[in-house]
Amino acid sequence: MNKKAFIFDLDGVIVDTAKYHFLAWQKIADDLGVEFTPEHNEELKGVSRIRSLEIILKLGNIQASEENKNKWLKQKNEDYLSYIEHMDESELLPGVMNILEFIKEKQQLIALGSASKNARLILEKVKILHLFDAIVDGNDVTNAKPDPEVFVRGARLLNVSNENSMVFEDAVAGIQAANIANMTSIGIGDAKILHEAKYNFKDFTFMDTSFIEAFINKIE
Numbered sequence: 423m424n425k426k427a428f429i430f431d432l433d434g435v436i437v438d439t440a441k442y443h444f445l446a447w448q449k450i451a452d453d454l455g456v457e458f459t460p461e462h463n464e465e466l467k468g469v470s471r472i473r474s475l476e477i478i479l480k481l482g483n484i485q486a487s488e489e490n491k492n493k494w495l496k497q498k499n500e501d502y503l504s505y506i507e508h509m510d511e512s513e514l515l516p517g518v519m520n521i522l523e524f525i526k527e528k529q530q531l532i533a534l535g536s537a538s539k540n541a542r543l544i545l546e547k548v549k550i551l552h553l554f555d556a557i558v559d560g561n562d563v564t565n566a567k568p569d570p571e572v573f574v575r576g577a578r579l580l581n582v583s584n585e586n587s588m589v590f591e592d593a594v595a596g597i598q599a600a601n602i603a604n605m606t607s608i609g610i611g612d613a614k615i616l617h618e619a620k621y622n623f624k625d626f627t628f629m630d631t632s633f634i635e636a637f638i639n640k641i642e
Contacts, residue, residue: 426638427582428525429573429600432536432559433467434592435610437513437548439538440467442505446498447478454494456482467593470537470566471495499539506540509547517626522553524631528638531555533576535589537566556580567595570603577605588637594618606637 433439444463451458456478466474475495479486486494525532533556534541541559545551556579558572565571577587589600592611597619600607608623609616616622623629 424586425529425531425580425582426640427531427533427577427580427587428634429533429535429576429587429589429605430522431589431591431593431596432534432538432541432544434515435590436515436518436550437509437544438515439506439509439544442502443474445505446501447474449501450475450494450498451478451482454478454482454484456484467595469595470560471498471539473566503540503543506544506547509544511549514548514550515625517629519550521626521629521631521634522550524634526553528635530638531580531582533580534558535572535576536560537563537572567593568598568602570599570605573599573603573605577603591619592616 430436440463443466444460447463447466448458458478458481462481465477472495475491475498522532532554534545534554535558537560538544539560542551542557545554556576558576558579563571563575573587573589574584577584584604587605588608589596589605590608590610591597591600592609594615597607597609597616601618607619608621609619610623610625613622
């Protein structure tokens, strides 16, 4: 039997660090006099740090020098890191540990495919870094989702074909990236928003291990 690859996004799938990103970006926005709401924060989901800053600057109709942009990007990351410094395994999202452990029990392969440049640190904080056979994060890729680079690279590191790879995502761009790569896309969250996914689950507590086992046993 060919090994299967299970590729997980990080934010909103394994842990909810979106709240920390929001707090850090809100602090920047406040300093700039820009109103920044949780609804605005949804636009930042799954996009790069520089693109996120550009969205906030556009909200305030602010023109900025590269020097100032770099200063704000550095400040945002420092604030964000101060929040995640206190994370622990209690911040793992419901049911995800059960699925990760089942995949390892079945001797299958797990990768991370995330835009976060702090992915390894977060996995260490929540004590699951050892479960990952490969990690591809924002330090390793040049193209943001929906470009499939992050997932394709993860599958390649595991020496598994795209067709034998399953991707867990909570963002539309991530689902689109998995679909473009011809991987099995799993939407974690609101099925109305993630309707392009092949399968949808509100969260991992709604996913039975038999669903994972069926994919493991699938013959291409």
